Amino acid sequence: MGKGRFLRYARLAIPTLAGTTLLSGCGRQFMVLDPSGPVGTRELHLILLSAGLMAVVIVPALVLFAWILVRYRDKPGNKARFAPNWAENRTLEVIWWGIPIVLIAVIGVFTAKDIYALTKPPEKNVQPLTIDVVSLDWKWLFLYPGQHIATVNYAEIPTGVPVQFVLTSDAPMNSFWVPALGGQVYTMPGMAMKLWLQADKDGDYYGHGANFTGAGFAKMQFDILSRPKADFDQWVTKVQSGTAKLTDAGYARLKKPSNVGEQSYAAFPSGLFNKIVTTDGGKYYTQMNMQDMPGMAN
């Protein structure tokens, strides 16, 4: 096979391969592109807007690039105009200083709007649920301050209800990410961080720690199970009537580095989350971070 033909095949093969692979997987697997709640949807809209506006610049530039390469190649008999000293054109330069400025102004405005919107509950007319989350080596502990139950590596939430996750870490800093519901926030020792998420459809949503925390990190997976309000209440009652209770000693055991499966606890020591945040010197930050944190009241 000649070199030229090989290259032609290669140029054809890459987009085809990329295209088929992308299409074959289309559907539920592209969690970020197929969100199930208002937070993820808002973020997706911004992703699509920024990608679209970028395409406005990139696509013409690449077409121009290809055209220039063909037209001005150095081969005998090329009749295209050759102007070796042509190196200034104010109009052209104003155009390509101007267009990106306008585009970035547009993306900037939408970005700012979304940043502020995401600090508030996505649904204002529904009483929100609060869940305190602790990342440990290498598992996720969920505490329900209102329901007085706790779970490990999974959490049920009622569909259509905004959930405020209040996040901290009792291990290296991690990041709490449920791609189908919306973007992540870090869990950090000594701090309590806020993240609003909401599921509009019933379903099991994949979550994973997004910031590397050592050997067991790859298996730091959890599930967020969104269920109708009635089912959720039923589940809460069921867990409350269970026998396993999380004690201080049990928490100390849980804290030790390991990967574990899903667990449920009918109760947990009161003030546990607060204690975790302020432990090891976190008290230095209480003034800064813990105002208007409903999760801190447990």
Next chain:
Amino acid sequence: MSGLNAFLSHFFVTGDPLIYASDVLIVLVSLGIIVTLTYLKKWKWLWREWLTTVDHKRIAIMYLIAAILMLFRGGADAELLRTQLAVPNNSFLTAEHYDQIFTTHGTIMILFMAMPMMFALFNAAVPLQIGARDVAFPYLNAISFWLFFFGCLLFNLSFVIGGSPDGGWTSYPPLTELGFSPGPGENYYILGILISGLGSTATGINFMATILKMRAPGMTLMKLPLFCWSVLSSSIIILFAFPALTVALALLLLDRTMGTDFFTILHGGNPMQFVNLFWVWGHPEVYIVVLPAFGVYSEVVSTFSRKTVFGYKSMVFSLLAITVIGYLTWAHHFFTMGAGASVNTFFAISTMCVGIPTGVKMFNWLFTMFRGRIQFKLPMLWTLAFIPAFAIAGATGIMLAAAPADYQFHNSQFLVAHFHMALIGGVVFGYVAGMYYWWPKLFGFSLDERLGRWAFWLWQIGFYGCFGPQFALGFMGMTRRMYTYPANMGWNTLNLVSTCGAYLMGVAFLFIGAQIVYSILKGKRDVTGDPWDGRTLEWSIPSPPPLYNFAVIPTVQARDEWWRRKQSGEAAQRAAFPAEASLQPIHMPRNSSIPFLVGLSFFVGGFGTVFHWYGMSIVGGVGILLCLLARSLQENVDYYVPVDEIKRTEIHLREGVTHGLHV
């Protein structure tokens, strides 16, 4: 005896066949080098001509060799990582080993591959482009190299002695504090980077001074070649950014060795502060390495389009704009760490603003080619490949900068794909283009085009094959730094394709290696000194240039001074011989063994500190002080090259005979 055994098995990394194989290879290669040098009686030559040199061209070559070796090491790491990820639930590597490999892959590629390759280009081109005889501080230049070299050696040693760092190349506490990383690996990371970082800071100062003070008469700043402008911008960033890294790592070292609590929550320390300091260096670092690549593109596009670069003033202004805006972006690395909405808004928009001058440069390069005559030589091929790759990197960069979108992209494979597109497509492509471009100037022969084209096309296919699928994997929720993943996520095919792409890039690297070896033996010797029909001053002297570069310092009248002379016919006179009456004795710095010994002392001290053997640290520290003292008392640090010798050298060079300089 059992105590000794326990110590040795702790000291040397044991139990892994990959590491045993490396041990054997290291011993064999070292023996091979020692035997060869002894057999050829080259020890004295090595010491006199290379290890003690202060000549910027030789320092460039040493940086280049180190960078290519480290590209191999970092690349081998990448192949291992991708092999592990080729299929779900793979057990090729354990979690610990995978963590070590991605940590060393990132650190080596940024600090021990990109930085030295960049310094190789600085040293190879800057003094020649501005018509100078060396850099402003040649002796400091040698110290910088040896600090880099020994820092890099220390870092690499961790692989076989004590264990590699495994906290990620960003090394965030508290994961990297004693409580979670008690072994010596993290100490290697800190000390290796601290030592080489001192050298980098010094190089930044050196090249800033060189460009501002050593330009040939007539070369105003607005006549400075764009590569030199990019080096100046990069040096300014180095000067402001590297001290932040030094401070961050020094404080972390204090936490780990002296029991302080700068970055632990205990006693009011704060890990966030490390993250801030790290990225105050870390994001500008991206511009440190990419701006010189932009400089290379400007030179190459102009030369191989047979055209003056389009919009010179815009190009300079955009370089400086990136230099300044580059400092206002660091917080975008932690949009998701709970900064307030106003902080995130500021850093989102300031980050996007970097895209404006970068986009302008893209269009200026395009319009340099427009109405030109494009020659598809190797440096130009890599430059052309940069344009689509960096367009994708830039567009995805703006997408990441939109903070709420970043909440979804952060730490995902989408991010991994983005920054590899930027760093390979922007930086590596540029450095490879620069290497091809200035290779004949440094060595006096060209690199083989045919093997180079194979490398180029394999690399391109591998590059898109490797990182394209990772964008999709990010949308599918795959996180970075997972050593294994479940089979039911739909990630399998894309990961396999990505791994195949990585292998293709590995094969491409081997082609570049083969190209270098083949060209050393059979490459086309360059007797003109100007193989590309270049435009700037470095092409006005023979290749490789004599020790003193310019027999007579040129007087500059135009931006593309050498091109102007060729057009006006002045060049023909030069080619004959510099007018004898114009020759003056040339003032040059003497070689010195102290820079090598300073580096060695840092290495000894650093190694002692890694293992908390403070006696050894003190020995290293005393060594450093003795070197400083010796240099202070040295009086015989320079000499004059007499006119007779200049005459002999110039005649010799023009006979087309390879000069003894680079044998």
